[in-house]
Amino acid sequence: MLKLVVNNDLHVNKKDTITCKNSCDLFDEITGECSINQGVDIDSPYEAARCGFFIHRDSMSVPEIKDHTHFKFSLMDDIDDDLLDDQEIFHQLVGKSIYKEEYTYPLKPDFSSYRDDAKWFVSPCGSYGCWIVNHYKKPLSIPKSKDVAERGWNNRVYKSPIPLHDHQSALPISSKMAWLIDEDGFGQYALLVNGKISSISAPKPINWKRH
Incomplete structure (x- = not known):
């Protein structure tokens, strides 16, 4: 009824x-x-x-996000008081965007990734950039275009060691965007907050299977 x-x-x-x-x-x-x-x-x-x-x-913390990817999303507890004295870290902890007088993006990141496994990438056209975080253990070749890349469960998820499309994020958070490659080689955009992967653009469905 x-x-x-x-x-x-x-x-x-x-x-x-x-x-x-x-x-x-x-x-x-x-x-x-x-x-x-x-x-x-x-x-x-x-x-x-x-x-x-x-x-x-x-919210003064980033909630734990559980999805069906292999990534672990952490709840930030026991924040060191000394970190809150750093304006950039404080704003990242609470999810705030910092407006600067001058930005170096995309040639250089305006904010640190706070990760040892992240490398800054600038697109060949020079119009966008992001961090690369790669959890895939095998070599990946770069597809000629996004259209010919092996597609995942979403048209924004595909196999490539670098992103082939612009995330089109607002300038204050563009330096916090990352191209996250999972353990199967599929990449997608994610948002980094104080080094933690706080959000991904397209979580993997439970029933998704590779064709």
Whole structure:
């Protein structure tokens, strides 16, 4: 039996609704858009609920994310008080974006990756860059294009040691983006927060199988 639930409360404060615009720290006040997913409905609670990049402004930690990839996502506990004196580290811990007077991106990262296994990459066209974090143990050849690369479970997930498409992130977080290659050789974009992989763009479905 289906029930229609109607909310007759006409006094609901829209400011209390969790949306990208009201609640997410990745909302770009300058452009009026999400820093990662341009064109998304910033006033939709549904979009905020389904977004894998959502970082609540009131959160002082990055929640543990469990998905069906081989990556381990860590909850940052016991933060050293000395770290909070560093503005960059503090803002990364709470998911804040730092606006600088001058940016070196994409030629050089504006923020450290805080990882020993991350290397900075600049696209051949010089228009975008990201960190490369590779968990694949075998050599990978670079496909001629994204269209001919071996595709994974999403059109933004494919086998390549480097990204072949721009992540198109807002400038304040572009230096925190990484091309994350899993243990099977499939790469996708992820967001680094204080060296931790806090979000990935397309978690692997449980029932996905290689063709």
